[in-house]
Amino acid sequence: MSKRTAEDGLGPGPLKDRDRPDAMDVDEKPNEMGEFEDEFEDEFESDDEIIEAGVDGRPDAERESEEAAANAMDVDGASGPGTFIVGRSALDPGQTLTPDPTTYRMLHSLSTPWPCLSFDIVRDSLGENRNVYPATMYTVAGTQADQSKASENALMVMKFSGLSKMDGGDEGEESSDDDDDDEDADPILESRSIPLASTTNRIRAFQTSARTTLTATMTESSHQNKPLCTIRAHKTEGYAVDWSLLFPQGKLLTGDNDGQIFVTTRTDGGGFVTDTRPFQGHTSSVEEIQWSPSEASVFASASSDGTIRVWDVRSKSRKPALTMQVSSTDVNVMSWSRQTSHLLASGADDGEWAVWDLRQWKPSASGAAGKPTPIASFGYHKEQITSIEWHPTDDSIVAVAAGDNTVTLWDLAVELDDEESKDTAGVQDVPPQLLFVHYQNIAKELHWHPQIPGALIATGEDFSVFRTISV
Known part of the structure; x- marks a missing residue:
């Protein structure tokens, strides 16, 4: 699919013009993650690879002058009075964006040899709700x-x-003593790699009840290593993967570009069994898939056919229980709220994202797709929505990534009057629910960290790790 290929905004050649690291020994297994060595030490410790806390090394006067010039631009990018809006205003030749460090609690950028356009966070044993730095x-x-x-x-x-x-x-x-002694130290990226010889379209991690981490990838083609399980039911590549949080041993959904969805279950013996009877109903590719956070047999899928469909794995017909037409364009992503399980957020190719109350969705007597009304929708972004995720503990906060090179944070608890509640598509003003805009070149995927309140990781050209003062 063209909107997620390496050529889309990444250029025909290598993203980084530097030497490649030596191949890694995939048989070398660390005892625990904390013992990883820095295989890419030369790659990630040079000044031009790590941006520490938004500091760009220029004199304050020069940076402040540039910021003042940017603020003097209008929304069309022309010189003159107005407000510069990231992702919607154009930069003049030679201008660059510099983050305002006073708006962040934490801000770092880390580079990998090739862009990682899908990632997932692995829970650790360092503690919950932690606010200790580094x-x-x-x-x-x-x-x-x-x-x-x-x-x-x-x-x-x-x-x-x-x-x-x-x-x-x-x-x-x-702050730990180390952080107090050297707050200007660069962040460190340590890694282990398993060769795949194929692009990863989507990756998801899951920790079983035995604290074993399982990782599922949807790739463009088969790869050369020896995975625990290879699902061969799909005839085309795909982007949709999700583990159920309600099955401690592991239960996996996968969807492909033919619109077919399969369920794979981990057995008591540690093996995997795929039910070869597909769930069918989408007329185009399955872009996103998610299990219900509260009902073990229910899942939802979003498709480039513009629909979101809700399914029950117990159904013998393998047909959706609900079909809703939520967009006239591709529905790229969605997120099911973990706090309020009847809320679902979706993001589409036209830049609009919306919030839906699933209690209002009713099956059609004719079987045709319903057309529900969102409880909130925003047309602020002018490029496709590439990632969306509810805050893990606050069901009024949503993070959104888009093709306009931005990550935006939203607070749905902000009340609007009748005029403000109208659809914002085409409106130049910033919606009052918009909390924060973070610049992320080629923004593709984001996730809230489940153990560090308010911390976000976003990926695109590089990884951004940040926490704002607003969340």
Whole structure:
């Protein structure tokens, strides 16, 4: 699918013009994630690879002058009075965007040899609800190398450490002695890689009741390593993958470009069994799939046919229980609220994202797709929505990534009057629910960290790890 290929905005050649790391020994298994060595030490410790806390090394006067010039631009990018809006206003030749460090609690950028356009966060044993800096995070990601160098693709297991807070910090945050001694230290990226020789379209991690981490990838083609299980029921590639949180041993959904969905279950013996009877109903590719956070047999799927469909795995017909036409364009992504399970957010190709109350969705007597009314919708973004996710503990906060190179944070608890509640498509003003805009080049996927309140990781050209003062 063209909107997620390596050529889309990444250019025909390597993204980074630098030497490649030596191939990794995939048989070398660490005892625990904390023991990973930095295989990419030369790659990630140079000044031009790590942007620490938004500091760009220029004199304050020069940076402030540039910011003042940007603020003087109108929304069309022409010189003159007005407000510069990231993702909607154009930069003049030679201008660059510089983050305002006073709006972040934490901000770091980390680079990988090839862009990782899908990733997932791995929960760790370092504690829940932690606010201690420097912070440490673990992730898994799949690379998207240039097609001419597909053999360099890999599944990467990464440890981000040394993630320090911004100068000044926050009253509710703590610092270790190491952070106090050197708040200007660069973050560290350590990794292990498993060669795949194929682009990863989507990757999802799941920790079983035995604290074993299973990782599922949807790839463009078969790969050369020896996975625990290969699902061969799909005839085409796909992008939709999700693990059920309500099955401790592991239950996996996968959807493909033919519109077919399969369920794979882990057995008591540790093996995997795929039910070869597909769930069918979508007339185009399945872009996103998610299990219900509260009902073990229910899942939803979003498709480029513009629909979201709700299914019950117990159905013998393998047909959807509900079909709703939520967009006239591709529905790329969706997110099911973990706090309020009748709320579902979706993002489409036209840049609009919306929130739906599933209690209002009713099956049609004729079987035709229903056309529900969203409880909230926003047309602020002018490019496709590439990722969307509810805050893990606050069902009024949503993070959105879009093709306009931005990650936006929204607070749905902000009340609107009748005039403001109208659809915002085509309106130049910023919606009052918009909390924050973060610039992310080629923004593709984002996730809230489940153990560090308010912390986000977003991927695109590089990884951004940040936390704003607004969340």
